[in-house]
Amino acid sequence: MTSRALAVLDAFDSASPRLSLSEIAERSGTPLSTAHRLLGELTEWGALSRRADGRYEIGRKLWDLGLLAPVQLELRQVAAPFLLDVHTATRDTVHLAVREGHSALYVERISGRVSVPVVSQVGSRLPLHATGVGKVLLAAAPDDVVAAVLRAPTRATRHTVIEPARLRRQLAEVRRRGFARTAEEMSLGTVSIAVPVRTERADGPAVVAALGVVAASHRRDLARLVPVLEVAARGIGRQLSRASHFH
Numbered sequence: 023m024t025s026r027a028l029a030v031l032d033a034f035d036s037a038s039p040r041l042s043l044s045e046i047a048e049r050s051g052t053p054l055s056t057a058h059r060l061l062g063e064l065t066e067w068g069a070l071s072r073r074a075d076g077r078y079e080i081g082r083k084l085w086d087l088g089l090l091a092p093v094q095l096e097l098r099q100v101a102a103p104f105l106l107d108v109h110t111a112t113r114d115t116v117h118l119a120v121r122e123g124h125s126a127l128y129v130e131r132i133s134g135r136v137s138v139p140v141v142s143q144v145g146s147r148l149p150l151h152a153t154g155v156g157k158v159l160l161a162a163a164p165d166d167v168v169a170a171v172l173r174a175p176t177r178a179t180r181h182t183v184i185e186p187a188r189l190r191r192q193l194a195e196v197r198r199r200g201f202a203r204t205a206e207e208m209s210l211g212t213v214s215i216a217v218p219v220r221t222e223r224a225d226g227p228a229v230v231a232a233l234g235v236v237a238a239s240h241r242r243d244l245a246r247l248v249p250v251l252e253v254a255a256r257g258i259g260r261q262l263s264r265a266s267h268f269h
Contacts, residue, residue: 026050026052026056026060027060027063027064029050029051029052030046030050030052030057030060030061030064031064031069031070031080031084032050033045033046033049033050034079034080035123037124039079039080039147040073040077040078040079041077041078041079042076042077042078043057043058043061043076043078046061046078061078064081065078065081067083068081068082068083068084069081069083069084082145096262097118097120097129097230097231097262098118098129098130100258100261100262101118101130101219101231101233101258102130104233104254104255104257104258105118105130105132105233105254106132107253107254108132108233108235108250108251108254109132109134111250112134112235112237112247112250113134114134114235114236114237114247115131115132115133115134115235115236115237116131116132116134116233116234116235117130117131117155117216117232117233117234117235117236118130118131118155118219118231118232118233119153119155119156119159119231119232119234120159120230120231120232121150121159121160121162121163121167122147123167124149124150124167124170124171125147125148125149125150125156126147126148126149126150126153126155126156126159126232127145127146127147128144128145128146128147128148128155129144129231130144131144134236134237148208149171149175149176149178149208150163150171151171151172151175151182151183151184151189152175152176152178152182152183152204152207152208153204153207153208153214153216153234154202154203154204154214154215154216154232154234154235154236155202155214155216155232155233155234156232157192157193157196157202157204157216158196158201158202158216158217158218158229158232158234159218159229159231159232160193161193161194161196161197161202161218162197162218162228162229168190168193172186172189172190173186175189178207178208178209179206179207179208179209179210181205181206181207181210182207182208183207200217200218200248200252201215201216201217201248201251201252202214202215202216202217202234203215203244205239206239210239211238211239212236212237212238212239213236213237213238213239213241213244214234214235214236214237215234215235215244215245215247215248215251216232216233216234216235216251217232217233217234217248217251217252217255218231218232218233218255219231219232219233219255219258219259219262220255220259221259221262221263222259222263223263230259230262231258233251233254233255233258234251235247235251
């Protein structure tokens with residue numbers, strides 16, 4: 023039964039984060055009645071959550087357990103004081119994200135003092151192409167990941183850049199400048215800026231995370247936050263480079 027429960031959980035992926043009972047049964051190769059029973063047990067335990075429309079999604083309990091994985095736990099512990107430094111300097115919402123498949127997974131957040139419509143929460147997954155931290159992570163991603171994301175980018179707002187050629191130019195600019203900017207691409211009324219967090223490995227530096235700030239769209243001084251973010255990102259990267267899980 024353990025293998026069947028794992029097969030049910032494995033039915034979910036970044037392209038299909040919400041599934042109906044029949045979809046889960048089909049994707050996991052589980053009889054409908056068995057899938058129904060397993061979904062009930064997994065939902066009761068907290069591994070899954072049942073939405074108002076009847077579809078299922080991954081529950082908070084699995085996220086909480088995932089945070090105990092050595093890499094995630096180490097990243098959050100190392101980054102925490104640096105995120106606090108950025109928040110103290112800017113008073114804006116600060117994010118730390120890693121790439122998980124074709125999404126930006128938000129592993130830490132400190133909320134800003136000004137109420138802006140920030141859609142991300144710790145544990146949420148947002149499109150790589152539509153967020154500041156996501157563009158940073160996408161710019162450092164392998165070619166096959168970039169190609170897959172650019173094949174069918176979704177529009178979150180009327181300002182979301184979805185044209186593949188324009189996105190490729192933006193990613194080239196991120197690599198050249200060392201930071202990414204967005205304006206109301208994920209939610210109206212917000213702008214964001216983000217930089218990469220790099221660690222030193224035997225084969226050279228690698229981008230392991232992205233550090234970003236989200237602010238109200240009327241802010242005109244966003245560029246001045248880049249040095250603040252870069253100092254924090256370098257600090258996180260140096261600490262992680264000493265950690266065994268990031269070698």
